[in-house]
Amino acid sequence: MNSLGIRIVIGITLIYLIITTCSIPTGFKPISGVEGMLTFPNPWPDHIHAAALVVLEDLELEELSNNLITYSDPVEAGTDSAYYFMQLIPGRYHITAVGLTVSPVLFAANIDSFLTAPQVPLVILDDLQTIANPIVIQSEKIRIYDRQVFFR
């Protein structure tokens, strides 16, 4: 191969490498949030179909729909313990355990209407002192937060 050929080969190779390696994306990255174990030491009352943790922006429990950030996968009645995880952007949050008085699937399917209804099918399971302590979520960090939930 002559020198022109070699130059063309090197040129094609460089162009190919430049095209394919420019601004290499990294895909999905670590997230921030909270995870832990939910344990239920007491027997489940009959009127509660499931329990979950909800993350609130502030302590105004009456305006749940405006304050709700997210909630964990509901834990079905009768469960002793379950792992939970919630993705959150960095910030300060209040977390409380709630009991669902309707089926969790029904709740998930109609969440928008339930949250704006006058009678939300939820009961708060924590006392106000527990809820009042905010947790802080840092960037790309997972906060471990194990919770025991007592039915009152």
Next chain:
Amino acid sequence: MVRYIHKFTALLLIITGTIFGQDRGNLQGTVIDSINRNPITGANVYVQHTFLGSATDTLGNFSIENIRPGTYSIVCSVIGYRKEVIHNIKINKTPINLQFDLKRDILAIPQVVVTATRKEQDILESPFSVAVIGPREIREKSAVRLSEVLPYIPGVNTVRGQLNIRGASGYTLGAGSRSLLLIDGVPLLGSAAGNISWTIVPTSEIERVEIVKSAGGALYGSSGMGGVMNIITRNAPLEPKTTIRIKVGGYSQPHYSQWKWRASPGYFHAVEITHGRTFGTHNGWIRMQKYLTDGYSQLDWEDAYNLTGKVKLNINSKLNATIYGNYYTEEVGLASQWKSAADPFEAPLGDDNDHSIGYKFHANGSLNIILAPDLIIKIKSGYFDVKWQNYGRTNQDDSREKKGFAEVQISKNLSDVSNLTSGLSLQLADINAQLFGKHSSQSYAGFILFQQKLWSSLSVSLNGRMENFLVDNISLDRTFAPQFALNWNPAAGIALRASIGKGFRVPTIAELYTRSQLNIFRVEPNPTLRSETSLAYEFGGTLRSPQYRLLSNFVLEGALFRTHFKNLIEPLPDENGIIHFENITNAVITGAELSLTTGIFSELFRFTAAYTWLDPVQINSSGSVIDTLSYRYRHHIATTLSYRWMVALAGVEYRYASRIEKVELFQMNPVTKADKRVPIHIWNVFFGLQWPRWEVLFRVDNIFQYYYVELERNPGEERKFSITLSKTF
């Protein structure tokens, strides 16, 4: 039904028995290796632009009779050698004797295909789009599983191991595939679930893989409505040969410390020993493989043994038989989803020990009888036995499936320019599974393929298949699938093709009867499912040039396609999150693909690039788009640039797939709508040395540690390093 089969068989024999007599010429000769002068067995010799052809016997002899007088080009092709063409052969009453001295080229691109029309045919004369994976692609990928090679083939993709040809299948929890897998022409789909078992494919012993991408059911029936992949295993070499191949490697620890889940990186190895030899006029090989991997995620581990063998009996020049068998046993992690987006490589809490133990046994045989130079009968049969048992926290399912297959095919050249292939096919299956119940299924089919060359450059194909399905002895469906196709070769190296065909697929027993739970997945049966049907159109073209300036073996291919599905079966969660397989009324997949393969500077470099575009949508009765079909990539690009000089090789691969636009199976958090779907960008590099008896290849896959999900809540493969050593004695 039996009465109809008898009538149909009689009709086929009458049609195929038709003989056209004229003053014809004969052609005979030998095919030998240009270096050691040994005869080459199984080489395809054919008269270009006709259906006349023959394969060489064990002495390298061939004979083609009844050729209409004229001037022809005679083509000789066989895997492992460069294709040779002898031009301007004048055929008249005087017999012609030819000798082909073939030059070795283990990386030669296969140019004769058998799957598209059920007989050997030059790929440029195929009326359907066919992609071929040759030895080069498989060796450069150093693949343990064939599914590792597929995402780099135009129009082909996998979603968590499920084969997708032009987006036909999506992801169905492995319960039903619209793409049929054949091994040496015998179906390899599980009888109950209809899913593909990549584990039993002996990747190192593959001669080539042919992928017929044109949709339709006329060629291979129900499961082939979205395309067909035929794995053609190699025959044993003429001289005794033993090959030991060892692949060892490891996975990187996750790039982000938050995701680290084990103290040391995962490790894997595959050890294979293959011995092949001839005995008399016959030949055979046997292969043993052990594969062990820790996996890149907690439940991705696998511990497997595979024993495969093939014997080819060349009984005489008119009769040969092949027997193939495979036994595979495995213990694998039973993965369903990640622990959470915060710990994507860990199993859900309590599922750490979920695993599955099982075996697969597959045997097939074929008998080829040349009754006359233009009349060939092929008889194929197969037996498939699968058993597995899950040991999971939420799932203890088990399954035992047995399937039998038999097919008789008659191929007759009615004249130099017309060919008729027809046959009967039978499949019986018996399933006893905790998740399906106890069921049986049968299918009976008759098929006919007619090809006629209108002029030397234009051929027309008319195909049809009638199939009757029974589940538990009750007829589920009876369908006729016709297909019409054209192929035009306006100039040497140029082919244009167009086809229209109806396809159909009956629901699998898994789609009808599965009742199971694995972690959060809960699947309920839907015995009211109906068969799905399709109408597929395709227009495509190929440009091949052996040499153009600095380019060599240049192949440019393009295709436009559209498939209209009715009653498409998809897994859909109901309002309670329970998954049922349901018929979607109407769906359309429109797409285009463009691929380029070329050598540069006398094959010093080889460049391939393939782009596939899909528009998969669900439509209403008036044709308006109402939704996107799930688990399909809209854009897909795969490129490879490889370099070979003397014994050295090196290369870079890049693959891009756009973000999957719609997913079905996992319910997102309704408040945050949290989702980790991203486009896929994967770069791989490899370099190695290849001598005739030694080979070493070093690969890094996903070199930039790109993190993605193919299926939501299931991360894609981590960066992995591997070194493959191969020694032949």
